[in-house]
Amino acid sequence: MSTLTQLPHASPGQAPVQSVNGAAVKLRVEGLGKRYGNIDALHALDLQVRSGELLTLLGASGSGKTTLLQIISGLVAPTSGRILIDDRDQTHAPAHQRDIGVVFQNYALFPHLTVAQNVGFALDMRAVSRNEAQRRISEALTMVGLDSMHQRFPRELSGGQQQRVALARCFIYKPSLILMDEPLSALDRKLRETMQMEIKRLHRETGSTIIFVTHDQDEALALSDRICMMHNGRIEQIDDPQTMYERPRTLAVARFIGISNVLEGKVLPGNRLDGADGNVALPEGHGAQANQSGALVIRPEHLHAVAAEQGALQGQVVDSVYAGVETRVVVRLASGNLLVVRRSGGDAPLTIGSRIGLEWLAQHARFLPA
Ligand SMILES: Nc1ncnc2c1ncn2[C@@H]1O[C@H](COP(=O)(O)OP(=O)(O)OP(=O)(O)O)[C@@H](O)[C@H]1O
Numbered sequence: 001m002s003t004l005t006q007l008p009h010a011s012p013g014q015a016p017v018q019s020v021n022g023a024a025v026k027l028r029v030e031g032l033g034k035r036y037g038n039i040d041a042l043h044a045l046d047l048q049v050r051s052g053e054l055l056t057l058l059g060a061s062g063s064g065k066t067t068l069l070q071i072i073s074g075l076v077a078p079t080s081g082r083i084l085i086d087d088r089d090q091t092h093a094p095a096h097q098r099d100i101g102v103v104f105q106n107y108a109l110f111p112h113l114t115v116a117q118n119v120g121f122a123l124d125m126r127a128v129s130r131n132e133a134q135r136r137i138s139e140a141l142t143m144v145g146l147d148s149m150h151q152r153f154p155r156e157l158s159g160g161q162q163q164r165v166a167l168a169r170c171f172i173y174k175p176s177l178i179l180m181d182e183p184l185s186a187l188d189r190k191l192r193e194t195m196q197m198e199i200k201r202l203h204r205e206t207g208s209t210i211i212f213v214t215h216d217q218d219e220a221l222a223l224s225d226r227i228c229m230m231h232n233g234r235i236e237q238i239d240d241p242q243t244m245y246e247r248p249r250t251l252a253v254a255r256f257i258g259i260s261n262v263l264e265g266k267v268l269p270g271n272r273l274d275g276a277d278g279n280v281a282l283p284e285g286h287g288a289q290a291n292q293s294g295a296l297v298i299r300p301e302h303l304h305a306v307a308a309e310q311g312a313l314q315g316q317v318v319d320s321v322y323a324g325v326e327t328r329v330v331v332r333l334a335s336g337n338l339l340v341v342r343r344s345g346g347d348a349p350l351t352i353g354s355r356i357g358l359e360w361l362a363q364h365a366r367f368l369p370a
């Protein structure tokens, strides 16, 4: 059980903020379910988002990421469960009454309004004075690097610039919770990486809480304070990026984040795993029961090529993919299973077609139950 502590009010009229193990909670999702016909898009989710963190929802197509964001924003009603923002139950509050900013993948800008008018749109509706509005529009456009573009129309902007306008429009009224649904997926890789840095900077500078949806694991690793991995409408694991990568708790997480070499099999007495790829040692403290089915997971950087007939496994080099700082060598085992070995510039090249052995340190392999 977590310890709940009541913090003093930050300002009059603001809801009391409870803390979980010391960190204030911005959003609390309790038993949240959503059913469409006979499909459970979400299965009774529990999630706590800390104040000021950038949490990504990561998962394959159809895992429920957008559904969860839509329910938090108030666009879709849940079938069960509740949503608390700053400790107030907002499950049935209309969308416009929640202090939430939203940026979607193709955030439609108004085509007949200039950049400045698009960005200031939300302020008009909030009865902010003209001078104050001008000041905040300029500030927001400077923030996203669009200083000189106040008078342009959306059609005169590139995709990346339009997406920046959408960000400025969201940040301008300083919502304390921001939801972003794949806001960068329409951009090319280079621009996407630049925008990721922009979002990180905006997040740092504004101190807002951000929930960011992506199905791109690299994006999630680069951006997040924590990653919430979703799979078939359920949360598989929530952790910081490094823990998620180094200590995935399920095979689904190991397979989704980074490249994983997976050796499936059954646990034998004597701490061995036996399967189609052979009989290999389990790491100490693997926690598996005899006869349990599961897999040994080893990251490419922990697999080492050794001479044929040496090492724990034998295979044939079938491909070699150059990727700048590293080369990924693909090795086929007798079972047909393909493993990836990461080699750096200094390593001797491996000839395609050659037979090699593979080894790893026991502590670098993880056993995950099936
Ligand atoms: N309005 C709807 N009516 C019926 N089913 C829906 C509706 N919206 C979503 N679903 C279903 O709910 C499940 C989750 O969909 P959701 O859009 O949340 O997935 P997602 O993780 O955002 O996927 P993607 O990465 O493709 O955007 C899917 O099976 C989807 O078909």
Ligand SMILES: [Mg+2]
Pocket: 065, 066, 067
């Ligand atoms: Mg989606």
